[in-house]
Amino acid sequence: MAPDTSAAVISLRQSAPKAMTAAQRAKAYRDRKKAKLAPTNAHPPQPADPLENSDASVVPLAAVTALVTPQKLPPVTPAPVTPPAVVTPSRLQLAPILLTIAAFALAAVGVAINGWFARSLGSSDFAGWLFLALGVAADLIALGMPSRAANLWQIGQRAASLVGWALWLVTFVFVVTAGLGFASTNVSDVTLARASRVTPAVTAAQSALSDAIASRDRECRGGVGKFCREREAAVIERRQVLDGALAAVREIADPQTDAAIKLVAWASFGTLRPVPEDFGMLRLMLLALLPQFGGLLMLVARRCEA
Template sequence: MADDTIASIIALHQPRRPKTGPQRSRAYRPRKRKTTKAAVSSDADAPSSETLIPIDFSSSNPALPESSVISPSTTTSRGVTPSYRPVASIFLLFAAFALAGVGVTTNGWFARSLGSSDIAGWLFLAIGVAADLVALVMPSCAAGLWHSRQRATSLAGWAVWAMTFVFAVTAGIGFASVNITDVTAARAARVTTAVTAAQSALSDAMSARDRECMHGVGKFCREREATVAERRQILDTAMASVGQAADPQTGAAIKLVAWVTHGALQPSAHDFVMLRLILLALLPQIGGILLMVSRLAMRPS
């Protein structure tokens, strides 16, 4: 009886035999599949980072500024926002300085031409250049003051700009009118072949009239007078054609407007001359406005 009990105890506590390599691999594969499925299920059931942050977290915590709360949309928008300046604003800045340079030069030249002496001319030059520089930089300064809520100072700046702008436009009108008139007169005074022939024919007619009318007014004298009047009209027509050719832009613009509007608008030469004068005087003075617009466009929103 004792021997049987001892034998059963020995059989129960007998050590297991070590597993071979194929047996261990077969036992490891099921455990690996179970571990992988458990990890996938735990990741799917885990809450995302967006659900962990309450929606009203930034509003409920006044001590935390809104700019410190990072959201996916904010990160994405910051990632795709370009950091370079717009090319159009840079070109607009160059155009502003180019027009400003033209305006300062023309206004300074015309202001100096008004002086009766050298000292007066240089003083007028200083006034013209200073006024044009104020008209250039004042819009940007006034807009900055308005943006910083200094409204009274900004309005005062705009008032100063209006005075300098009117002065600069007036000087530009003087510069353009003087130069256009001189050039047109010089072109109109050209002696063409038609004008030379008309002048020669008129001279011959006047000589013949003087010889015929020397002894009194008669039938042939009146005929020579009519010939002189006819030759003078031919000369006036030839000179008028030269005068019209002196400013071909005016005639071409009138024809173009009449053609585009099918004859509904037919401006006169005087209308186009005034329009051209205004544009030539006004465009060099808008450099300050262009500079203000370019700076506002470059400012980050």
């Protein structure tokens, strides 16, 4: 039985390209000629749209190349990547917190000092409690007024700010005087207590003086003579020894003052030699002023936060 070749013949006929007409061949020839001359022209001709001749079976290669060639885009520069901010201890703003804590601590000490000293001025319990309330109120005004007066000045209320600063000045002087009285009272009491201590040297000098006085009294009972005068000189000598022992105790009653005087003299190569009263006044001033700086310190702390 002979093989059936009809299907193969049909498929070959179907796959054979359709013959071009004379007009289509002429147009294709012109397109190929234009494609060869395109590089020499400054402005290459626009290729014909293949959709215009939908019945044409052949599309020029130049037109297809022009359609599928991608355009060159400008290079894209990547934006710089900023790393996330790292929180360091310096950004935690520890300074305002510490200053605020110190301001409240100084304020508490100042209120206690002014209340105690003001109450001690009262002649009765009722007067003492009134003075206590006055001292506490004055210290609270001195604490909160600087911040408020500064805010009023900042928002333009200058008259109210000046009134606030004037009130703060009055209360500040009041609380400083109270602090001065508190410091001077306590420092003098402690110094006297230390100066009146009985040391072994003082005890020995007192015993020797007592013996000298007893000997003088026995010798001078019958009249003033040679031995009586000797016992009297011995009494004077033993009294001087006792005074020297007491002076030595008084000198070490305030070791801070003595050390400060020696330090100033050493640092100035002997040029400055302050007396104990100078350092005592400086210490009293600092003890009176420092507890009253709570309001100003709070003002500085608020400025640091801003």
